[in-house]
Amino acid sequence: MKRIVTIVGARPQFIKAAMVSRALKSSGQFSEIVLHTGQHYDKNMSDIFFDELGIPKPDYNLGVGGGGHGQNTGRMLEGIESILNKERPDWVLVYGDTDSTLAGALAAVKLLIPLAHVEAGLRSYNKQMPEEINRRLTDHASDLLFAPTLSAIATLAKEGIVGPQVVNVGDVMFDAARTFGEVAAKRSKILQELGLRSKSYILATVHRQENTDSRERLGNILVGFSAASLPVLLPLHPRTKQRIASLALDIPPNVRVIDPVGYLDMTLLERNAALVATDSGGVQKEAYFHGVPCLTLRDETEWTELIELGWNTLVSPGRADLASFFRANYREGAGDATPYGNGKAAEAIARELVVY
C-alpha cells in the first residue's frame, strides 16, 4: 500500500480531491491521509462538500484561514511540515493553485517527499494573480505533473518541464461534472426552493482578487448585471460579500444574492442557466460541460480551449462597455472537440501514482 497525503484547503480543491479520493480507494492500492489547511472554513465553503461528495473526513485540520497570503502560506507550511514529518508518505498530492497548494508543495520538497500536482501547466501569464505564482512554483517543484489538457503539456514544455513525469490525464473537474450531473438532477431541489424556471436566469459568481479588490471593476460588474434582461442569481463568495459592503456598492434590483451553495445545487443551477457569468476557473469549464454559454469576467483565461470552441467570451471588467455584453445574444459554441479528456482523469492519476 502506498501512503498518500492529500492537501486541500479551498472549495475547488474539495471537488477535485473527491474524484481522486474515490479512484484511490477503488484501486485498493493506497491509504490516503487528508490534510485540510482550513483556508476555507465556512460550512457552505467547506463541510458541505465533504458531506455531499463523500470525501474522507480530514485526518488533520490546520485551521489556518482568514489571514493575508504570506501569513497563511507561512503558517500552513509550518503545520504541514510537522505532519509530513510524522506521516512520511510515499506521495504528497496537491491540487490547483491556492496558498494551500504552494505551502504543501514547499513542505514536501524540503523534506524530499515526492510531490504530485493535479492541474499542472495552467497559466494566465498575469503575475498580479496570487494563483499564478502558486501554480508556477508548484509545477517547478513537482516530481509528477498531471496536466488536464494538451495545451497545459505544451505550456510546461515551454518552461523546460518535459519528460515522463508530465502526463496528460484529462481534467478531474470534467470527471466530477459527469459523475455528479445526473445525481444533482435527482437530488437537488434548488430550482423549486428559489422559484426558478429553467433558462430564465443568469448564474453569476465573482471572487477573483483582481475583481473584488478594485472598486472600479467590482462596480462595473454590478452595472453590467443591471443591464441584463434576465434576473441574475449571485451565490456570493464571502470575500466579495465583504468587499461589496466595505466599498458601499449598490446591488442592482435584478440581482438576487444568495449564500454559496453546495456542489449538487451549483451543478443544477449551472445546467439550467441561460447564461453563466463568472471569474471562476471551475465555473467557466462547468458552463461548457453543461452546454451553457459563458461570459468570463476577466482579462485572460487559463482555459483557452473554451474561447476557441466558442462557449466562452472573455470580457474585461475594466471595459466601460461591459454592460453591452449582457444585452447581446449569448454565443453558443459548436463542434465535438473534447479537450478535457474522457471523464476518467482520476483513474489515470491513481494508475500513475502506482507505477511512477
Ligand code: UDP
Ligand atoms: N461552486 C459551488 N458553489 C458555489 C460556487 C461555486 O459548489 O456557490 C463550485 C463550482 O461548481 C466549481 C467550484 O466551486 O466546481 C469552483 O470554485 P471557485 O469558483 O471557488 O474557484 P476557482 O475554480 O476559480 O479556482
